[in-house]
Amino acid sequence: MERRAFPAMGTDVEILLDADPVPGVERGLGRVEPEFARLEALLSRFRPDSELARLNAAGELDAGPELLEVLGLALDARERTGGRFDPTVHDALVAAGYDRSFAELDGSAAGGPVPAGGAVRIEGMRIALDPGVRLDLGGIAKGWAVDRAVRELSTLGPCLVNAGGDLAVSGIPADGHWAVGLDTPAGPLTLGVVDGALATTGRDRRRWRAGGEERHHVIDPASGRPADTDLLTVTVAAATAVEAEVRAKALFLAGAEAAALEAEATGIPAVLVTDDGAVRLVGGLR
Amino acid sequence: MTDHVARLYAVAFALLVFFFTWAAVAAHPWGTEATATAQDPRVAALDRRAQRLELRRARVQQLLDRRFAEYRRQLRERQGQIAAIEAAPVVVATPSVSAPSVGTVSSPPVTSTRSS
Numbered sequence: 001m002e003r004r005a006f007p008a009m010g011t012d013v014e015i016l017l018d019a020d021p022v023p024g025v026e027r028g029l030g031r032v033e034p035e036f037a038r039l040e041a042l043l044s045r046f047r048p049d050s051e052l053a054r055l056n057a058a059g060e061l062d063a064g065p066e067l068l069e070v071l072g073l074a075l076d077a078r079e080r081t082g083g084r085f086d087p088t089v090h091d092a093l094v095a096a097g098y099d100r101s102f103a104e105l106d107g108s109a110a111g112g113p114v115p116a117g118g119a120v121r122i123e124g125m126r127i128a129l130d131p132g133v134r135l136d137l138g139g140i141a142k143g144w145a146v147d148r149a150v151r152e153l154s155t156l157g158p159c160l161v162n163a164g165g166d167l168a169v170s171g172i173p174a175d176g177h178w179a180v181g182l183d184t185p186a187g188p189l190t191l192g193v194v195d196g197a198l199a200t201t202g203r204d205r206r207r208w209r210a211g212g213e214e215r216h217h218v219i220d221p222a223s224g225r226p227a228d229t230d231l232l233t234v235t236v237a238a239a240t241a242v243e244a245e246v247r248a249k250a251l252f253l254a255g256a257e258a259a260a261l262e263a264e265a266t267g268i269p270a271v272l273v274t275d276d277g278a279v280r281l282v283g284g285l286r
Numbered sequence: 287m288t289d290h291v292a293r294l295y296a297v298a299f300a301l302l303v304f305f306f307t308w309a310a311v312a313a314h315p316w317g318t319e320a321t322a323t324a325q326d327p328r329v330a331a332l333d334r335r336a337q338r339l340e341l342r343r344a345r346v347q348q349l350l351d352r353r354f355a356e357y358r359r360q361l362r363e364r365q366g367q368i369a370a371i372e373a374a375p376v377v378v379a380t381p382s383v384s385a386p387s388v389g390t391v392s393s394p395p396v397t398s399t400r401s402s
Contacts, residue, residue, distance in 0.1 A: 014397055046312050139402060151399075165402035169386075177387075181395030190395045196386015202401030237388040244402075247392050286389055 001173070004029050008036035009044070009142050011140035011164025015149070018173040019157035028156045032149050036163075039148075042066050043141040045090060045134075055127055056090060056134040063127050071127060074140050075120060077246040084250040086221035088116040089133035096215045096226055114176055116221035139249065142166050143241035150241075151173060168241040170198035182235055185277030191285075193237065201252045202233030202273070229255050235271040236263075237285070256280070 001026060002017040015032055019025045019036070042051045042064065055061040063071070074087035091208060103222040118133030142164045150168040153159040158171030160178050169178040177192035182200070191198065201218055203226070234252045238244035247268055251259035254275045263283035265271045273281040 011402065016396060096393070142402065160397060162397045162399070165400045167397065167399055175393060177391060177393075178397075179391055179393045179395045181398035183398070188395075190391050190393065191388055191399075192391035192393070194387040196388060198388075198397045198399045200401045205401050236398060237386055239386060242322075269381065281390070 004032070006033045006036070008033065009040045009145065009163060010046075010138075011142070013164070014160075015153070015161045015180075016160040016162075017153055017157055018159065018171070025156050026063040030109040032153065032161070035149065035152075038147055039066060039141065039145045043070060043137050045136050045138070052135060052137060055129065059131065059133075060126065060128040061189055062125050064125075065161045068122065068125065068127070070137050070141050070144050071120070071122065071135070073138055073144065074135075075122075077091060077140065077242075083117060083221055083244060084253045085140075085246045086087055087114045087140070088118050088120065088133050089136055089219040089221055089224075090136040091132070092116055092219045093136055096217075096219065097223070106150040113224035115224035116219070134214070137201075139166070139201075139245045140242055143168075143197070143245040146241040147197070150276070163241075166197075166245055167199075169193050170195060170282065182271060184271070184273050184277045184279045185232075189271065191235075191237070191271075196237055196239055197241040197244045198235060198237050199241060199248045200233055200235040201245070201248040202231070203227070203229075204232055218252055219248065225267045227253050229253060230275050231256050231259065231272060232275055232277075233271075233273045234259065235273075237269040 002019060002021055004015040004198055006013055011149075013033075013036055015029060017025065017029060023195050040045060041049075043066065044050045045052055045056065048057075051063055051067045055063065055067070061067075069088065074085070077085040077226065078087065092113065092115070101175055119130040120133065120135070121128045140164050146161045146163050146166050146168045149161040150159060150170045153161065154170035158169070158173045158178075160169045162166060162180075167180065180191045180193055180198055182189045182191060213276055215226045218227045219225065229252060231252050234247040234248045236244045236251060238247055247270075251263060251268070251270060251272070254262055256272055259270070259272055260280060260282045262268070263272075266283070268283040269285035270281075270283045271285065272281070272282060
């Protein structure tokens with residue numbers, strides 16, 4: 001099993017490839033880190049020269065294919081989740097104090113709620129934002145980069161790409177599945193995944209204190225504030241990391257009971273961890 | 287007419303007869319083309335091969351025609367579907383999620399997922 005790890009997109013990226021270390025495999029593995037760096041340079045809201053940051057600053061931009069594709073996926077997700085996933089939460093995140101990369105965060109810039117939902121128009125390569133609308137593509141861009149990396153590596157053998165919890169696998173390794181660990185208050189849980197993706201959203205990490213109260217990074221687009229939910233984390237399995245990321249965020253905002261009902265009704269395999277430490281496997285997950 | 291002139295005419299006539307005979311023999315008027323080719327096994331083999339190729343060409347053409355007709359039928363069908371989708375009002379619905387095969391296992395994890 002070949003293994004690589006590197007920091008990118010504000011997290012640690014891990015790659016596993018079930019193949020012998022022949023030159024083709026080494027070359028394939030070596031292409032992943034620069035590609036993550038390239039996508040981060042395009043899609044990070046923290047880099048003033050990124051395409052996303054220039055779009056947020058100017059309100060309109062002739063964008064490249066990567067930004068167009070990720071934004072298209074994000075807007076599609078906004079529609080499908082009834083606004084529970086929304087890329088226009090940038091200002092709400094900043095107001096909550098998440099105005100720089102998490103490693104540099106000090107909570108000094110916290111402000112009031114900023115509801116999301118502004119208009120984003122795409123005409124050809126041109127993206128135009130309504131006045132005051134700014135985008136954050138953090139989670140979905142990471143999922144998209146993971147999906148791309150897995151597609152690229154899948155030609156070399158069974159593989160797994162994990163970017164800080166957003167992970168996707170392709171192919172069946174020698175063990176018959178990819179065993180992915182998940183720490184829960186009830187103890188460690190291991191999920192066996194074959195061809196698909198997992199994503200976890202929660203407020204157990206990336207949280208800080210600002211304005212005398214605890215904040216976290218999962219914004220409820222409706223209120224424009226960090227989501228007030230009885231769920232601590234939600235882990236979702238889906239066909240792609242993008243879909244898993246979107247579904248995890250939508251279920252997280254729904255709250256434990258509604259999330260369980262939705263997961264059962266739509267057949268989304270998910271692990272729900274609530275504030276009181278209870279762990280529920282829903283959506284057919286056994 | 288002197289004997290000398292008569293000999294000259296005789297020689298000229300003899301040359302004329304000689305060349306006509308030569309031309310007639312070279313033209314080979316008593317042999318037909320059919321009998322000539324039938325007698326040559328290489329030409330016969332080429333003929334048979336040409337016939338086989340012609341039959342094969344006809345069969346390939348039939349196959350191509352059938353496939354092209356099927357392609358055009360599918361194209362019309364697909365164009366109809368696209369037109370129907372474009373004409374239909376946009377319906378916002380939650381699509382079913384194509385989930386991977388996933389379940390709890392007891393084997394040691396190779397990696398872990400956590401909130402991102």
